[in-house]
Every structure is written in structure tokens, then in C-alpha cells.
Amino acid sequence: MDKEANKQENSDIYTGDLERKKRWYAPSADIYEAVRPQYSRDIIAYAVEHARLTAASHLLEIGCGPGTATTALASHGICITCLEPNQIFFRIARHNCRTFPNVIVHNLALEQWPIRPKSFDAVMAASAFHWVTADVAYSKAAAALVDGGYLVLLWNMTLLPANEVNKMLLPVYEGHDLGFIHPEVESLETQDLNITKFGENIIDSGLFKDLTCYSETVRITYSVDDYLLLLSTYSKYLSLPPEIRNKLFHDMKKVIVEQFGENLDLTYKSACHIARKVS
Numbered sequence: 001m002d003k004e005a006n007k008q009e010n011s012d013i014y015t016g017d018l019e020r021k022k023r024w025y026a027p028s029a030d031i032y033e034a035v036r037p038q039y040s041r042d043i044i045a046y047a048v049e050h051a052r053l054t055a056a057s058h059l060l061e062i063g064c065g066p067g068t069a070t071t072a073l074a075s076h077g078i079c080i081t082c083l084e085p086n087q088i089f090f091r092i093a094r095h096n097c098r099t100f101p102n103v104i105v106h107n108l109a110l111e112q113w114p115i116r117p118k119s120f121d122a123v124m125a126a127s128a129f130h131w132v133t134a135d136v137a138y139s140k141a142a143a144a145l146v147d148g149g150y151l152v153l154l155w156n157m158t159l160l161p162a163n164e165v166n167k168m169l170l171p172v173y174e175g176h177d178l179g180f181i182h183p184e185v186e187s188l189e190t191q192d193l194n195i196t197k198f199g200e201n202i203i204d205s206g207l208f209k210d211l212t213c214y215s216e217t218v219r220i221t222y223s224v225d226d227y228l229l230l231l232s233t234y235s236k237y238l239s240l241p242p243e244i245r246n247k248l249f250h251d252m253k254k255v256i257v258e259q260f261g262e263n264l265d266l267t268y269k270s271a272c273h274i275a276r277k278v279s
Helices: 003-012 018-023 026-035 041-050 070-074 087-096 134-144 163-174 188-204 224-231 242-260
Strands: 058-062 079-083 103-106 120-126 145-156 208-223 263-277
Touching (some): 041 070, 041 145, 070 079, 070 087, 120 134, 134 145, 145 188, 208 224, 224 242, 242 263
Parallel strands (some): 058 079, 058 120, 120 145
Antiparallel strands (some): 145 263
């Protein structure tokens, strides 16, 4: 497997063919719902307070996935129009939101959605904004917002095992033909820097101002099996042929269980950016 070609293919997922992006999570949509973490009460409360969301608010959500953040916000009575291009996520989100008459889910990408100018008090994306080309994402979000409306971006960053786990797993990765794929060596400090960059991108668009951000460090325990399922929902592992991915995970599990037991403690950064539309 050519390292640079595979790395480029993985990065092209976010900016390339819309039809490919629609299908990307299809093999792992049910797993995604089961093992990806929720957003904390504090993150949701920050979004509600600082975007001034009430039961009278109308919110547009870009890429709602299985409705992870949708249901948390819908419980506040907020009216939410969701756009989800993936057919399987669309069905899961509709099922998960079935008890919220204030939520409508459309099987559409933002790129396909006909703009309803100045129709929404807030536009939100939960770990999904990077799936839309920046110029389209910011311009359509701004166009959909009322004057002074809010852009709300939620982020759950990659879940990270302890450094000693990565060190023990490195020989496993090196024993497989994985191209650019390696253990998660990203630090919490790096995640903080990336969150800061995400905020800078909002302001650099020229369409939003008055940026605020809240972030927190989350610690969570996964079983080894659930951790490997979690990895299978990350794009770099989805890009692997199934037989290679399955063999890698088999060998990883053996090392983790022998060295660390049946559970892993993981940490990650969760964050919320909020900015106002420039009138």
C-alpha cells in the first residue's frame, strides 16, 4: 500500500466527491451510533445559553448523523431542521428523534439543500462541519441565519489511549502494511491547538464575529472490544480493506488484553464554538 497515495485518499474524503461522502459511513453507521461518545451536559448547556436557544428558536443542523447532538438539543424544545446525506444515518436519526415532533430530518447534504434565507436563529454542526467544503459551509450557514443569528460548532475529538498503550501497539502496526496509519499519538495539547484553529477558521471566513469557545477534557472507559469498534468508525480505518483491518484489530486486542486487561481508559477534548453572523 503506497503511503502517500493512501494518505491523500483519506484526506480527499472530506473535500471530494459528494456521492462518496454520502456513502462513507455506511459500513459502520450502526456501530458509530453505539460507540461514539455523547456530548456532555455542560457542552449542550453552553450551546443553549450562549446561542440564546429557546423553545421559540429554529435551528438548522448540518450533518446530524444518528442524531447524537440533535436529541440533546431537542429536549430543550428547540425546533430543529436536520440535514443528513447518509441514507443509513438518516433512518437512524429519524428513529432516534421520533419522540420529538419539533425535529424534522431531511436526507440531503448541505450542498444540495435549497437555501431558505434568514430562516434560522442558529446553524449547528456536531463534529460534521469539516465534511463540507469551507466556502460552501460558511456561506450557506450565514445565508440561512437571521441577522445576528449564531453558528454553533460542537466537537468531540479523537479518543486517546495512554501513551504506554500506544508504545505497546506500535510493533503491531509496523507488522502490517498500513501505509500512513499508526497508533493515536495526538496529545490533548494538540487537540487544544486544533480546536483553536477551528475557531480561527470561523473568523477568517469573514462572515462571523464575537467568537466564544468552551472546552473540557473528558475521561471515559471503554472495553477493548468497544474501543476497537470505535476505531472502526474513524476514517483512516474505514479506508482499509476489511481483511487487513480485521487482522490488525485481532492482533491489537491480543496485546491490549495481555498487557492492560479488558478495559482501556481514554481521554479526549470536547468543545463548542459559537459566533454571531456579521450583519
